[in-house]
Amino acid sequence: MHNKxxxxxxxxxxxxxxxxxxxxxxxxxxIEKHNAGLNALVSV
Structure with missing residues (x-):
């Protein structure tokens, strides 16, 4: 779905x-999978 x-x-x-x-x-x-390495989001 993320490729759409x-x-x-x-x-x-x-x-x-x-x-x-x-x-x-x-x-x-x-977000949960990728944010740890990116630290792009603090809270959702």
């Missing part, structure tokens, strides 16, 4: 391909 454009994500949400909760979980998981 904003337009593709919008279409996926509109079509029911995935829910907003699923989309949010994917990105929160990516």
């Amino acid at each position: 454009s904003i337009a593709e994500l919008s279409q996926g949400l509109a079509s029911g391909e995935f829910s907003s909760a699923e989309l949010t979980r994917v990105y929160l998981d990516r």
Whole structure:
């Protein structure tokens, strides 16, 4: 899902391909996985 454009994500949400909760979980998981080395985010 992280390789999709904003337009593709919008279409996926509109079509029911995935829910907003699923989309949010994917990105929160990516933040958790990658932020330790980056320290880009303090709090989400």
